[in-house]
Amino acid sequence: MLFNSIDFFIFLPIVFVLYWMVLNKHLRMQNVLLLIASYIFYGWWDWRFLSLILMSTVVDYFVGLQIYKTENSSTRKRWLWLSIGFNLGLLGFFKYFNFFIESWIDAFNSIGYNMDYYSLNIILPVGISFYTFQTMSYSLDISKNKIKPTKDFIAFATFVSFFPQLVAGPIERASNLLPQFFKRRNFDYIMAVDGSRQILWGLFKKIVIADNCASYVNDVFQNYSEYSAGTLVLGVAVFAFQIYADFSGYTDIAIGVAKLFGFQFKRNFNYPYFSTNISDFWKRWHISLSSWLNDYLFTPLAIDLRNYKKYGIFSAVFITFLISGLWHGAGWNYIVWGGLHGLFYIPIIFSKKRFSSISTSNIVTKNNVSYNQIPKMLLTFTMVCFTYIFFRSINLSEAINYNVAISEGIINNNIFNINLPDIRIILFIPCLILVEWIQRDKEFGMDLKAINYIAFRWFIYILVIAIIIIFGAKSQSFIYFQF
Structure with missing residues (x-):
């Protein structure tokens, strides 16, 4: 269901x-x-x-x-x-x-x-x-x-x-x-209302963002040999928002439904595309899995390898991410995806005097990201998008071919002939980024408890519902159901 x-x-x-x-x-x-x-x-x-x-x-x-x-x-x-x-x-x-x-x-x-x-x-x-x-x-x-x-x-x-x-x-x-x-x-009426808001926000991300992105992403990845390098890069970027809106949308609905029954779940996403490095990304993305792997896999490995100092820490991190990749899917492309994240940790590990964890607990903490950190965010997002080529491809061979197609397109100057996605994607992805940036100190994008004007809150609810009805795509299964 x-x-x-x-x-x-x-x-x-x-x-x-x-x-x-x-x-x-x-x-x-x-x-x-x-x-x-x-x-x-x-x-x-x-x-x-x-x-x-x-x-x-x-x-x-x-x-x-x-x-x-x-x-x-x-x-x-x-x-x-x-x-x-x-x-x-x-x-x-x-x-x-x-x-x-x-x-x-x-x-x-x-x-x-x-x-x-x-x-x-x-x-x-x-x-x-x-x-x-x-x-x-x-x-x-x-x-x-x-x-x-x-x-x-x-x-x-x-x-x-x-x-x-x-x-x-x-x-x-x-x-x-x-x-x-x-x-x-x-x-608890207040808790139930808050849960309903979070459900609505999750449905918006899933139905309006993720499901609209799906058709474009599917076309690009299935026909990558026919498109320019610019289209292939854009396809990966759109997939980044598809998988985020899909998975975090599911999580928002799950947490919201639990609140309706009087239960509190731990936070699972904390605006991951505002991360300033890979370590920060994994403190914000799928927090329940990263903290699980931290507590039950990385920490025991790090203790066993502590005599090797930072090389032991890197080995523990790398093994943890290989296991994380295998957890996501039975394919070498997922293992490579995990290994790349492990490799991206190398500068972080060797730049720190002390390094003890790949993750923090999933307690909600205040975001301190600001405009002057946007270059770091863009670099981190680019690195994550590169790994997504392996995550989204059906196997390792297809992932390699996709990368080759991008390289050949750049060499042949076939970059700017870009096949743009549907106007709904062009409109609503920036809206998602803007809302989450404004709300980055809140638990979720539609956390409106601080707004005292009831009429304005209801205007937002009705607007979001109308957008879901008018611009929502055909219902599709959640991506993480396959894992």
Whole structure:
């Protein structure tokens, strides 16, 4: 079920009414309702894969209890590895089986051993990369004595499958989200209004920006050999706004829907295209993933490699970004994308006297970017766009060919014959940049709490709704559903 579908806009009010008007005095029944609603929401896509969520939930629920009650460190580690092995096993089979088999065969064929391809018709379950990381972090935090396990299976199962963030995050930590299932929730009008604003802003970014960009980006990347270098560069820049509006739009809707039910998620985007370097970018982009990788992968690696000083830090950063690339997709183009971000960290690492993290926590902090930092922002945006060529291309070969086409176009002076996108893209991308620049100290672009004039606020709401209706493109799936 898509956030931008008619099905969801029928589903959400039904759950909302039952939650607040029928079960408002029964906390446990509210959790049961959210669990049932979450399974319906996910099962709308394919009921068969609900069994994977349930298995992951059961395994980590019991593993958490066993780790907590076991004092022997070796036994605790064995239980922890059961959780890690099971979740990574699910993820590895459904997402990477064919990739590893094909890569293995290609490696042997390249040295003269002819092997036949064998692959399974494996369907990638939506959201598996997200909920497996979320459940793993629960077991990892218990093993580190950061949290205590819950004995309430319903609350834990709802934490794992909570529908606003089930299929594309944010990847919530148990320390933040799980306790909220045990607190009595009273309807908060101000919180619900704020959530509605954020939903509206997310729909604007998805339907007006991302979905309008999609047709232009698809055409450029599918027919790159036919276009000038200028068009190819513009296609990448438009994709940068497509993927940002698509993914951050999903996140805004998810956070807004959670607020309607009295829950607070951590922030997942903090205006990433206002970043002044790659390190800053990853503190602002997909914060829940970068902080997860920081806490559970980079930090342990950095500790193990600390004797190698900055070379050890760079190795830890580079490995982390390779894993990040592989997390995004089963293809060498994603691994190269991650590796490029790791390489772009080299100047940052060797310019600092102390360097301890690739990310910060996803606590909302005030933005201090100003006009005099715009050159740094443009340079960072250019670097990110270069990596997007590998991210958007269907494979590594196509990414290389796309880069070659740009180079040949520049050499042949085929630059300025640019195929411009639809006027809606030309109009609304600058509007998005302007609004987010003005609102860069706010949680999201349509955070209008500071405006005291009700009539003006309603004018903005009606204007945004009208733009969505008039200029919205045909509904498309969210990009990060494929990960």
